Amino acid sequence: MFVATIGFFDGVHLGHRCLIDQVLEVARARGLQTMAVTMDRHPKCVIAPQFVPSLLTTNEERMELLTAAGIDRIEFLHFDSEMMQLTAHDFMQKVLKEQLGVSVLVMGYDHKFGHGGGSFGQYLQWGRECGIEVIRARELPDVHASSTECRKYLMSGDIARAETLLGHPFCISGTVVAGHRVGREMGFPTANIEVCKEKLVPKDGVYAVRVNQTLKGVLNIGTRPTLDNGNDRTIEVHLIGYTGNLYGEKLTIQFLRRIRDERKFGSLEELKAQIRKDLADA
Numbered sequence: 001m002f003v004a005t006i007g008f009f010d011g012v013h014l015g016h017r018c019l020i021d022q023v024l025e026v027a028r029a030r031g032l033q034t035m036a037v038t039m040d041r042h043p044k045c046v047i048a049p050q051f052v053p054s055l056l057t058t059n060e061e062r063m064e065l066l067t068a069a070g071i072d073r074i075e076f077l078h079f080d081s082e083m084m085q086l087t088a089h090d091f092m093q094k095v096l097k098e099q100l101g102v103s104v105l106v107m108g109y110d111h112k113f114g115h116g117g118g119s120f121g122q123y124l125q126w127g128r129e130c131g132i133e134v135i136r137a138r139e140l141p142d143v144h145a146s147s148t149e150c151r152k153y154l155m156s157g158d159i160a161r162a163e164t165l166l167g168h169p170f171c172i173s174g175t176v177v178a179g180h181r182v183g184r185e186m187g188f189p190t191a192n193i194e195v196c197k198e199k200l201v202p203k204d205g206v207y208a209v210r211v212n213q214t215l216k217g218v219l220n221i222g223t224r225p226t227l228d229n230g231n232d233r234t235i236e237v238h239l240i241g242y243t244g245n246l247y248g249e250k251l252t253i254q255f256l257r258r259i260r261d262e263r264k265f266g267s268l269e270e271l272k273a274q275i276r277k278d279l280a281d282a
Contacts, residue, residue: 088114
């Protein structure tokens, strides 16, 4: 039997961590294991496809962060039109109780689920009918942390405030693909990163980053206006002091600090001089 909580948990930010800590607390008191019940895609993919947000975390990243937070089991449910129509009572009975073996459900203080939702008193009643104890979680004190707020800060380039709400550095992961090789010709070879289309990419600009936990780097997001790159937006990282072939490798990039905006320079020599300053700054 499990103590569980439900949510999409995009970013696994401080608000999510506050909820998870309470799940762990209840589980320890009852001698039970913990479970996070989440969805394999954002519910808006079904409910309102035109309003699906870019994601702070992929499914793999969410699983890693939830596991690191102490959750024993992460259950990804396929969210489709059939699941969307389930009432909260049916979801608790058929999915949580019968399918997943949940005996205690810790609900976020403002969270609702099931077609039509319900008041917390109704969730308590439906839980009793299904044999599930329902507990309302405490709100995170003093801080309003939400996935929407984290996205807003990242899209404006405010890495520091986003990290404060996330409680961990924002990351992107992707495969190194062939680029234009201009960086190599200039003496600053870069790895071009291809990330999944659902993933949020921060505001265009130059960032100090950490790559695969150990390597320092400078990352550029943008259209490389000095090189007349048109509208082709790329994500390129120069690894400081690294030599080697990275094509086909997967890189995980932690954003540490925003250095500057991307801008057009009058010549390649001006661009190279600025890159040297960026590397020294990073």
